Amino acid sequence: MTRYKAVIQYDGSDFLGYQIQATGRTVQEEIQKALTKMHKGQKTVVNASGRTDTGVHAKGQVIHWDSPFSIPVEGYYRGLETLTPDDIAIVSVEEVAADFHARYDVSGKEYRYFVKRSPQHDPFSRHYALRYPFDLDESLMNQAARILEGEHDFTSFCSARTDRESKVRNLYAIKIMPTEDGWIFSFSGSGFLYNMVRILVGALLYVGQKKLTPAEIKVALDKKDRTALVSRTAPPQALYLWEVFYEKDNKK
Amino acid sequence: MTRYKAVIQYDGSDFLGYQIQATGRTVQEEIQKALTKMHKGQKTVVNASGRTDTGVHAKGQVIHWDSPFSIPVEGYYRGLETLTPDDIAIVSVEEVAADFHARYDVSGKEYRYFVKRSPQHDPFSRHYALRYPFDLDESLMNQAARILEGEHDFTSFCSARTDRESKVRNLYAIKIMPTEDGWIFSFSGSGFLYNMVRILVGALLYVGQKKLTPAEIKVALDKKDRTALVSRTAPPQALYLWEVFYEKDNKK
Incomplete structure (x- = not known):
């Protein structure tokens, strides 16, 4: 397993906030859908630094996920940019230590x-x-x-x-x-x-x-x-x- | 009858263009709906300087309409601001000569x-x-x-x-x-x-x-x-x- 960290942006206007909901469009769901596609259908859960509410934007939200595949960071960058909708942008992707946590490690x-x-x-x-x-x-x-x-x-x-x-x-x-x-x-x-x-x-x-x-x-x-x-x-x-x-x- | 001219702005993102269509949200329809309300249900047709396409914005579109009521321009300004949706803004309203035409008179x-x-x-x-x-x-x-x-x-x-x-x-x-x-x-x-x-x-x-x-x-x-x-x-x-x-x- 390799842990990846990404910085992302989103226009919150058309999202019911960051966090996945039973119904409604969320940022987390869009990213998980894209990663799951990249991981050949294997469900991938994304952790963020915290949630944002409906309508709230992000210029530098941070997420992490684990991958069983050794995909280069440039591949994740291109894949996520392509597979996520236009109101989400990927700023950067990097490999991080296995104990890095996007939420718990926030200073x-x-x-x-x-x-x-x-x-x-x-x-x-x-x-x-x-x-x-x-x-x-x-x-x-x-x-x-x-x-x-x-x-x-x-x-x-x-x-x-x-x-x-x-x-x-x-x-x-x-x-x-x-x-x-x-x-x-x-x-x-x-x-x-x-x-x-x-x-x-x-x-x-x-x-x-x-x-x-x-x-x-x-x-x-x-x-x-x-x-x-x-x-x-x-x-x-x-x-x-x-x-x-x-x-x-x-x-x- | 009094003829009124207004300068309007709109964010074209959520409109199927300026001109009224059989189905779909248009700027012309939203303004005509608002004026019809202000004119006690009497259908009011609006003329613009020209149409704009789906997604195209306007910072200074010009329209005119005729009114059987003597509503002060400030009343039209407030009424249209209140009765039109958030992606349309009224910049100014004025009374004009009866032969002014928003489209034919464009120089x-x-x-x-x-x-x-x-x-x-x-x-x-x-x-x-x-x-x-x-x-x-x-x-x-x-x-x-x-x-x-x-x-x-x-x-x-x-x-x-x-x-x-x-x-x-x-x-x-x-x-x-x-x-x-x-x-x-x-x-x-x-x-x-x-x-x-x-x-x-x-x-x-x-x-x-x-x-x-x-x-x-x-x-x-x-x-x-x-x-x-x-x-x-x-x-x-x-x-x-x-x-x-x-x-x-x-x-x-």
Whole structure:
């Protein structure tokens, strides 16, 4: 058995998220179907760094799988590019150590959220950015970002449906980058809870629009209670899993 | 009766083109449905500057319609924005003279074609640009562009299915604009024949890739025969109806 790691991209618009479902089109299913074809019908299971929700995109999702065949990485690259649909792209394929795990070995992730500042609706960015009609106070958003950075219990900033025991995560950095026509919000951290990035973006947008103060963000964070936050969860279509980091040396 | 003119945008990805069909989703039908609702069920027909094909986008399509109601332009703007789907946007609405016609009064049009230079396929631009893996010689393409500009019989550069009598059009300007990761081809002219822009782009790409010489473009143009050209018609998803020009003063 040889273990392979691949970096992939996908446009999440037409997927019911990454993870395979009983019904509906998913990224995992499309990749498994392609690998199963390449493996002469032998069912192949793919492991990813984590799931992404319906409509969420990936610029650098990481997956791994095991293969009983010795297919060169260039063969996997070409085969997967050919056999997966157009809304999935293969960035790279490499052989890795047999104990590498795309999920368990993650040391950090970066997500990005794209906001387009525009009074008019734009048909061309509707699947790729959040249109926001209001101006945002960057200085206030940065104050709130400084409060959220670091190791915290993020209970107030994750879906109440999350069942994981510990809600403590280390948010390494929040960067708010102005663009030609809006902002990109970047979140780097040790790991993210369910809906956490979208809830963080929603809260920061409220701060930027002066509907919440940075001090109120601090109060909500300290309360460790999802209902402590009045802001709205930002929609999924502007969210990108940007990069997944691994500290361990995975070389075979 | 009051005549209204509107500038609209649409993402052509999910439309079977602009013009209404017996079956299938079209831009014209969506706008007529919205206007019919605003006109209390009274069927309203919309006239456009021209049709666009399946997958082709518009940044500045122009339409007109007549209304028996005196609805302020702001009311039409809001109503159409609300009642049309997300892949259509209304840029502006104005009252115009009763003899203004979105198609007959056109004095010129600009189309743009987006080419992304990349060896790897990009899921995010697949509906909006042509990915081209080869480098292009801009100097040769510009030489060919100078040959194509001006008034010519474009029989060699339009679909053989076109049944219009005269194939003479005035191509005011072809601009080849380098971008960060490719090129934008802009075509301004008095009018365009069926598939003409996509055939022109296909020919210019062949010239840029040195599969055709500018001199061979001249030969093909002079032959006035669709089969004179060996290059391929460029695909529709990278084409945008960019702007429609009217010389006549349409003010009411």
